[in-house]
Amino acid sequence: xxQEIPPLTAQMGRTGDGSHWAVYVVLPGxxxxxxxxxxxxxxxxxxxxxxxxxxxxxYVPFRTCPYWGWVETENPRDTASPxxxxxxxxxxxxxxxxxxxxxxRHS
Numbered sequence: 667x668x669q670e671i672p673p674l675t676a677q678m679g680r681t682g683d684g685s686h687w688a689v690y691v692v693l694p695g696x697x698x699x700x701x702x703x704x705x706x707x708x709x710x711x712x713x714x715x716x717x718x719x720x721x722x723x724x725y726v727p728f729r730t731c732p733y734w735g736w737v738e739t740e741n742p743r744d745t746a747s748p749x750x751x752x753x754x755x756x757x758x759x760x761x762x763x764x765x766x767x768x769x770x771r772h773s
Contacts, residue, residue, distance in 0.1 A: 673728040673756035676720055679748070687711050691757060700724070705761040720757060728756035740762060 675692045681703070687710070690701040702719035704711045711719070713734065720726065734753045741747040 671758050673758055674756045675727060678711070678734075678753040689716055689723070691720075691723055691725055705762060707711065711758045716753075716773075718720070720755075724760050725757040728761045733766050 674694075676689065677692060678687055678689045681688050684706060686703040686706050688701050688703055689711075690699045693695045693699050702722050704715055704719060711762070716734065717727070732755075734755045737754060738753050739750045739752060
């Protein structure tokens with residue numbers, strides 16, 4: 667029986683200057699995370715663009731959680747500051763036993 671690899675969290679948010687969307691994988695205990703930048707001039711990257719970015723980073727969606735979720739964050743010390751939207755997705759390394767999902771139907 668193969669041991670199940672625990673999923674990691676991929677996130678996507680705008681860069682500080684707003685020129686790109688950053689797709690990155692949160693690696694616990696690491697100070698630097700793998701990241702792929704996508705241009706922000708065409709709006710929010712498509713699910714296929716996000717899947718391509720994850721594939722380039724070496725990750726695929728976790729088989730039981732193939733949907734991106736969106737969360738809203740804010741600065742609790744400055745309630746007048748802009749709200750940031752961050753997309754999240756459970757992922758596993760592409761070389762794991764979990765096959766990639768067809769993401770063209772997900773949003």
